[in-house]
Amino acid sequence: MEKIIMLGVGHGATLDLYNTCFVIQNEGGNFLIDTGGSIEIVKRLNQMNIELSSIKDIFVSHSHTDHLLGLIWMFKRMATLKLDSNHKVNLYCNDLTYDAIIKVAEQVLSEGLIKKVFSNFNIQILTDGNKKIIHNIEYTFFDIRAKGPKQYGFECTLNNKKLVFLGDEPLNKELFDRVKNSDYVMHEAFCLDSEQDIFHPYEKNHSTAKSACEVMNELNVKNIILYHTEESHKEKRKELYIEEGKKYFNGNVLVPNDLEILELK
Ligand SMILES: [Zn+2]
Numbered sequence: 513m514e515k516i517i518m519l520g521v522g523h524g525a526t527l528d529l530y531n532t533c534f535v536i537q538n539e540g541g542n543f544l545i546d547t548g549g550s551i552e553i554v555k556r557l558n559q560m561n562i563e564l565s566s567i568k569d570i571f572v573s574h575s576h577t578d579h580l581l582g583l584i585w586m587f588k589r590m591a592t593l594k595l596d597s598n599h600k601v602n603l604y605c606n607d608l609t610y611d612a613i614i615k616v617a618e619q620v621l622s623e624g625l626i627k628k629v630f631s632n633f634n635i636q637i638l639t640d641g642n643k644k645i646i647h648n649i650e651y652t653f654f655d656i657r658a659k660g661p662k663q664y665g666f667e668c669t670l671n672n673k674k675l676v677f678l679g680d681e682p683l684n685k686e687l688f689d690r691v692k693n694s695d696y697v698m699h700e701a702f703c704l705d706s707e708q709d710i711f712h713p714y715e716k717n718h719s720t721a722k723s724a725c726e727v728m729n730e731l732n733v734k735n736i737i738l739y740h741t742e743e744s745h746k747e748k749r750k751e752l753y754i755e756e757g758k759k760y761f762n763g764n765v766l767v768p769n770d771l772e773i774l775e776l777k
Contacts (some may be wrong), residue, residue: 523768524578531578540647573614725761
């Protein structure tokens with residue numbers, strides 16, 4: 513049975529919520545999607561009983577701080593693990609994201625550490641529509657046609673359900689056909705629609721719970737998973753986002769908390 517373990521559900525500047533990243537876990541292993549922005553990633557994995565050395569597949573959606581910088585901290589921690597040369601970690605990302613990873617790593621890590629860690633990595637540069645089998649699941653990676661830096665999402669089938677991950681921007685109309693009729697869509701929601709004057713989501717290429725749910729409802733999506741949110745409502749966040757989303761979405765609205773495990777049914 514596959515599970516989605518949400519390590520973080522916050523946006524790029526949250527303090528209590530960790531930045532959005534998660535693990536798809538099945539009998540085959542742990543697939544990490546995005547890394548958050550700090551060394552907290554390692555702690556979060558530990559909290560969910562996931563050893564850093566068990567992460568052999570990592571996907572980084574795009575080059576922004578809150579998705580990429582945790583990887584730099586993972587490199588630092590991995591350098592302490594004394595991994596043998598047969599230990600290989602697949603790093604999946606688009607070309608521009610990879611450029612950013614290398615540039616940041618070169619600026620902030622020693623040459624020796626980079627050499628050591630990268631000897632354990634297989635770099636897999638993704639192009640639009642690339643398919644990869646990861647732990648017996650076929651993932652189709654695709655360009656989400658972001659307004660910001662080149663960003664990739666993916667679709668896959670988990671527990672016989674079609675799941676689409678759309679990164680951290682509103683769904684581009686060019687991708688409507690891909691997303692239509694999906695069982696589960698993972699879509700960002702920066703804030704509540706009623707609070708857009710406070711958080712200005714559209715200026716930041718983000719959605720509200722309402723706008724994300726309206727589009728997914730049009731596309732006949734059955735379940736929407738909202739993440740990459742602000743954190744001002746603390747423990748009320750889940751309830752308020754679900755309440756707003758449900759007004760505009762006929763299916764199920766899920767708003768996970770940090771460290772929540774989702775099982776797709
Ligand atoms: Zn982000």
